[in-house]
Amino acid sequence: MTEMTIAELQQKMDEGELTATAIAEQYLEHIAGLDRAGPTLNAVIELNPDALSIADELDQERRARGSRGLLHGIPVMLKDNIDTADGMMTTAGSLALLGSISAEDSGVARRLRVAGAVILGKTNLSEWANFRSPHSTSGWSSRGGQTRSPYALDRNPSGSSSGSAVAVAANLCAGAIGTETDGSIVWPAHVNGIVGLKPTIGLVSRAGIVPVAHSQDTAGPMARTVTDAAILLGALVGPDPRDPVTEACRGKACADYTRFLDPNGLRRARIGVARSFMGFSEKADAVLELCLEEMRGLGAEIIDPANVEAAGQLRESEIEVMLYEFKADLNAYLAGLRPEVAVHSLEELIEFNERNRDRVMPYFGQEWMLMAAGKGPLTDPTYLRARKRCLRLARDEGIDATLREHRLDAILAPTGGPAFLTDLINGDTYKGGSSTPAAVAGYPNITVPAGQVLGLPVGISFFAGAFQEPGLLRIAFAFEQAVHARCQPQFLATADLTAV
Numbered sequence: 001m002t003e004m005t006i007a008e009l010q011q012k013m014d015e016g017e018l019t020a021t022a023i024a025e026q027y028l029e030h031i032a033g034l035d036r037a038g039p040t041l042n043a044v045i046e047l048n049p050d051a052l053s054i055a056d057e058l059d060q061e062r063r064a065r066g067s068r069g070l071l072h073g074i075p076v077m078l079k080d081n082i083d084t085a086d087g088m089m090t091t092a093g094s095l096a097l098l099g100s101i102s103a104e105d106s107g108v109a110r111r112l113r114v115a116g117a118v119i120l121g122k123t124n125l126s127e128w129a130n131f132r133s134p135h136s137t138s139g140w141s142s143r144g145g146q147t148r149s150p151y152a153l154d155r156n157p158s159g160s161s162s163g164s165a166v167a168v169a170a171n172l173c174a175g176a177i178g179t180e181t182d183g184s185i186v187w188p189a190h191v192n193g194i195v196g197l198k199p200t201i202g203l204v205s206r207a208g209i210v211p212v213a214h215s216q217d218t219a220g221p222m223a224r225t226v227t228d229a230a231i232l233l234g235a236l237v238g239p240d241p242r243d244p245v246t247e248a249c250r251g252k253a254c255a256d257y258t259r260f261l262d263p264n265g266l267r268r269a270r271i272g273v274a275r276s277f278m279g280f281s282e283k284a285d286a287v288l289e290l291c292l293e294e295m296r297g298l299g300a301e302i303i304d305p306a307n308v309e310a311a312g313q314l315r316e317s318e319i320e321v322m323l324y325e326f327k328a329d330l331n332a333y334l335a336g337l338r339p340e341v342a343v344h345s346l347e348e349l350i351e352f353n354e355r356n357r358d359r360v361m362p363y364f365g366q367e368w369m370l371m372a373a374g375k376g377p378l379t380d381p382t383y384l385r386a387r388k389r390c391l392r393l394a395r396d397e398g399i400d401a402t403l404r405e406h407r408l409d410a411i412l413a414p415t416g417g418p419a420f421l422t423d424l425i426n427g428d429t430y431k432g433g434s435s436t437p438a439a440v441a442g443y444p445n446i447t448v449p450a451g452q453v454l455g456l457p458v459g460i461s462f463f464a465g466a467f468q469e470p471g472l473l474r475i476a477f478a479f480e481q482a483v484h485a486r487c488q489p490q491f492l493a494t495a496d497l498t499a500v
Contacts (some may be wrong), residue, residue, distance in 0.1 A: 006227075027173055040149045043166035080093055082208065082209050089122075126162060135426075137423065153494070160179070166192055174228070200218075230477075231258060275304070283458075295479065304405045450473070
């Protein structure tokens with residue numbers, strides 16, 4: 001099963017060489033050997049007890065009526081903040097939500113089931129999608145413990161979709177779904193050598209997903225190839241009555257994004273280089289320079305520089321918006337949980353964490369939660385001003401202005417630097433990244449493997465305006481096919497600092 005694409009798995013099922021049941025069994029064996037034993041990646045927080053029976057039903061359906069499509073019988077993982085109406089819990093990695101089983105599928109889970117995917121299990125994450133403390137260690141949750149990088153086990157897998165990225169990178173599933181508020185899909189994808197796509201807000205339903213901030217939250221695909229990411233995206237998109245913002249995608253969502261994948265997609269594409277996001281890692285910058293030369297050779301018009309000038313002014317207002325929305329959105333989600341769940345409000349959650357400090361907060365606290373609890377309603381003028389400023393800086397004076405000024409198809413930047421060491425004492429040591437403008441604007445962003453730094457993967461990001469996923473996929477696919485930068489992980493204890 002190692003490195004097999006969705007199309008390859010589908011072909012083997014069509015030819016009778018494999019069944020959905022056999023594929024699921026092989027992935028489960030791989031999880032047992034790598035995630036639970038061996039290098040103990042700790043990417044999977046829970047397995048679906050119904051996975052094999054679902055796979056068997058899909059095998060019977062294929063024999064009787066044929067395949068539903070490219071995801072029929074394909075095992076995927078969901079981040080543990082995405083509701084599933086089955087035997088699995090949805091806990092956002094928190095002990096406070098143990099026993100929380102949803103009565104209804106999230107919009108994402110429902111669409112995957114309709115497409116014929118086998119939801120194999122749920123993945124670990126940075127607890128509460130990394131919105132508990134500014135001193136957190138990404139990939140750690142009180143329920144799931146610490147997820148580890150498959151490239152160097154002492155390196156951090158990044159957050160908050162840590163488990164989803166590691167599960168895909170280590171071939172524990174064919175693809176996975178992560179969620180992002182700012183960087184939580186693209187960052188773990190980039191440091192784990194896979195493709196991650198954060199869609200436009202409103203393209204994918206947020207119904208039934210534990211929230212951070214509704215103006216920036218979205219689910220998105222994580223896969224080993226751009227093609228697989230496109231296949232997953234096509235299954236996820238579309239209007240959902242439970243999430244009114246998805247009405248904006250009516251007439252814009254595509255059932256099949258693979259039709260935009262063109263190996264010549266860089267020819268005459270105008271791509272701007274946001275150099276203001278460089279300078280954090282000399283070696284990652286060197287990888288990007290090589291990529292620029294490759295793209296020029298493939299016919300791309302590289303406009304250099306093409307900075308998103310207002311990006312550096314976003315952080316304070318973004319945090320203000322997130323604090324207000326976290327309180328409102330999480331209270332609404334928790335209030336709808338079953339009575340037997342321990343918490344039903346942010347206030348109760350904070351109290352639970354304090355009572356269980358030794359288990360829940362042994363390494364870092366809950367500062368973000370305490371700050372959010374002190375905020376007012378979403379009618380507060382402070383919130384409204386901050387949100388208005390975010391939209392002006394990220395869209396009007398940010399991405400839109402850069403695209404318009406240089407007549408660009410996309411903006412390019414390093415996704416970030418190589419993975420840092422996991423440090424439960426001091427927390428994360430991010431040095432910089434490029435995810436914020438697209439996250440705050442609600443615009444699409446895709447990261448693709450670009451190379452390695454001393455054996456550690458690094459990726460580059462392409463982002464553009466609202467609902468421009470087709471163009472980004474076209475560019476990303478052409479780049480991927482030219483550089484073939486993905487390398488399989490070797491599960492080293494530590495990075496090989498002699499690698500060149």
